[in-house]
Amino acid sequence: xxxxxxxxxxxxxxxxxxxxxxxxxxxxxxxxxxxxxxxxxxxxxxxxxxxxxxxxxxxxxxxxxxxxxxxxxxxxxxxxxxxxxxxxxxxxxxxxxxxxxxxxxxxxxxxxxxxxxxxxxxxxxxxxxxxxxxxxxxxxxxxxxxxxxxxxxxxxxxxxxxxxxxxxxxxxxxxxxxxxxxxxxxxxxxxxxxxxxxxxxxxxxxxxxxxxxxxxxxxxxxxxxxxxxxxxxxxxxxxxxxxxxxxxxxxxxxxxxxxxxxxxxxxxxxxxxxxxxxxxxxxxxxxxxxxxxxxxxxxxxxxxxxxxxxxxxxxxxxxxxxxxxxx
Ligand code: NAX
Numbered sequence: 001x002x003x004x005x006x007x008x009x010x011x012x013x014x015x016x017x018x019x020x021x022x023x024x025x026x027x028x029x030x031x032x033x034x035x036x037x038x039x040x041x042x043x044x045x046x047x048x049x050x051x052x053x054x055x056x057x058x059x060x061x062x063x064x065x066x067x068x069x070x071x072x073x074x075x076x077x078x079x080x081x082x083x084x085x086x087x088x089x090x091x092x093x094x095x096x097x098x099x100x101x102x103x104x105x106x107x108x109x110x111x112x113x114x115x116x117x118x119x120x121x122x123x124x125x126x127x128x129x130x131x132x133x134x135x136x137x138x139x140x141x142x143x144x145x146x147x148x149x150x151x152x153x154x155x156x157x158x159x160x161x162x163x164x165x166x167x168x169x170x171x172x173x174x175x176x177x178x179x180x181x182x183x184x185x186x187x188x189x190x191x192x193x194x195x196x197x198x199x200x201x202x203x204x205x206x207x208x209x210x211x212x213x214x215x216x217x218x219x220x221x222x223x224x225x226x227x228x229x230x231x232x233x234x235x236x237x238x239x240x241x242x243x244x245x246x247x248x249x250x251x252x253x254x255x256x257x258x259x260x261x262x263x264x265x266x267x268x269x270x271x272x273x274x275x276x277x278x279x280x281x282x283x284x285x286x287x288x289x290x291x292x293x294x295x296x297x298x299x300x301x302x303x304x305x306x307x308x309x310x311x312x313x314x315x316x317x318x319x320x321x322x323x324x325x326x327x
Contacts, residue, residue: 004035004068006123008083010076010114011090011132012040013051015238019245020089021055025064029249030256037069041079043090049074076117083122087248088114088142091132101321104134108322111138115145115154122149127255127290130156131248135189136265136279137318143267143279144326152291155255156265158185158193158281160240160247165195165225169202172221173210179203184283184298185263186272187311188318191226193281194307199298218303256289264292271296273308278315 007024011017017040023029024036040056042048049072056070073079080086091110094103111130118128126149130139139156146154162185170177183200187193197217200207211217224231232240254260265281268274271294272282284292300308 002034004037005030005084006037006039006082008039008041008079008086008122010041010079010086010088011043012038012072013042013048013055014090015241016089016131016244016248018055019242020087020248021059022062022064023245023249025059025062025067027064027066029252032066035066035068037071038067039071039079039081039083040073041076041090042072042074044074076114077121080114080118081121083118084125084127085252086114086118086122086126086128087252088128088130088132088138089248091138104137104318104321105325107132107134107138108141108325111141112145112325115142118142119146119148125290126153128154129248129251129255130154131244133189134318136281136315137322139265140267140277140279140319141322141326151267154267154279155251156189156279156281157244157248157251158189158263158265159251159254160244161185161189161193161195161225161228161281162263163243163247163250164228165197165221168221168224169197169200169207169211172213172216173202173207175202175210180207182261182283183207185281186304186308187274187280188314189265189281190311190314191223191230192311192314193226194304194311195222195225196298196300196304197221198301198304222307255286255292258286258288260286261295262286266292266294269294272298272300273305274312275316275319278312278319280312280315 042052092106135156143151143154202210254262270276274280283295
C-alpha cells in the first residue's frame with residue numbers, strides 16, 4: 001500500500017466541493033492505488049462548517065477504501081499542513097452591484113493569506129491548483145507570497161474551458177469527442193479566453209479542414225466556449241459545479257501523468273505574446289508527476305494574435321488592480 005497523499009481543499013462545503021471530494025476519495029484524481037487524506041477547509045462561518053460536517057459524514061458513509069482520513073477545519077494553517085496538493089476552490093463570489101476591482105481585492109486578501117500559509121506549512125513537494133475566481137489572478141497572488149515553493153508549483157484551472165471546446169468541436173463535426181485532440185485554451189479563465197482551434201485535430205486532420213465553416217470557428221465557437229459559464233447560470237440558476245469538479249479532476253490527473261498534453265494556466269515568461277508574470281492558459285506537457293513544460297512553437301495567425309492580445313490585456317489589467325497588494 002502506498003503512503004497516503006494529503007489533499008487540502010478550500011471551499012470544501014461549496015457546490016464544487018460537493019462534486020469534487022467524492023471523486024478524489026474514489027481514486028479518480030490520483031489513481032486507484034493511491035490512498036488519500038482529505039484536509040477540508042471552510043470559511044469560519046457557522047453554516048459553512050455545519051455543512052462541512054454533513055459532507056464529511058457522507059464521505060464516511062461511502063466507505064471509500066482509499067480514504068484514510070478526513071480533517072475538517074476553518075483554520076487554513078491546519079488544513080494546509082503537510083499537504084501535497086492544495087486545491088483552492090473557495091473564493092468570495094461577486095455580489096450584486098459589486099465592482100470587478102472590489103472582487104479582485106477581496107479575493108486578493110484571501111489568496112495572499114493562503115499563499116503565505118501554503119508556503120509555510122505545506123509539504124516540500126506541494127502543488128497548488130486554483131479554481132476560485134478570478135482564478136488566474138488569484139493564482140498569481142498566491143504564488144507571489146511564496147518564498148520556498150517556486151512559481152511553477154502554482155497553476156490555475158482552464159481545463160473546464162478545454163473540455164467545453166473539445167465537445168463543441170465534436171458536435172459541430174458530428175464525430176465522437178475522443179477524436180478531437182490538441183484543443184488548447186490561451187489566456188484568462190473568462191469570456192476573453194481563446195480556444196486555439198487552428199491547432200486542433202479531428203480524426204488526425206486539422207480541425208479547420210474538417211470544419212470548413214471558419215466563420216463559425218472564429219465567431220460562435222469562441223463565443224460559446226467563452227460564455228458557457230454564463231449560459232449554465234442562466235439555465236440552471238447556479239454556476240457550473242459538477243463539470244468544474246470534473247475539470248479539476250482532469251487538471252490534476254493530467255498533471256500527475258507524465259506525457260499528458262493539456263491546457264493549464266501557468267506563469268508566463270513572455271511566450272505566445274503574454275506579459276511576463278501573468279498566469280495565462282497555454283499548452284503544457286507533463287514531464288514528471290506534478291511538473292510540466294510549456295509547449296512552445298505553435299504558430300499564431302493574425303486572428304489568434306488579436307484574441308491573445310485581448311485576453312492578455314485583461315490579465316494585465318487584473319494584475320494592475322492588485323499591484324499594491326502583492327508588492
Ligand atoms: P460556492 O459558493 O458554492 O462555494 C464556495 C465555498 O467556499 C463556500 O462554501 C464558502 O464558504 C467557501 N469559502 C469562501 N471563502 C473561503 C475561504 N477564505 N477559505 C475557505 N473556504 C472559503 O461556490 P462554487 O460553485 O463551489 O465555486 C467556487 C469557485 O469556483 C467560485 O469562485 C467560482 O467562481 C469558481 N469557478 C471556477 C471555475 C474555473 O473553471 N476556474 C469554473 C466553476 C466556478 O465558477
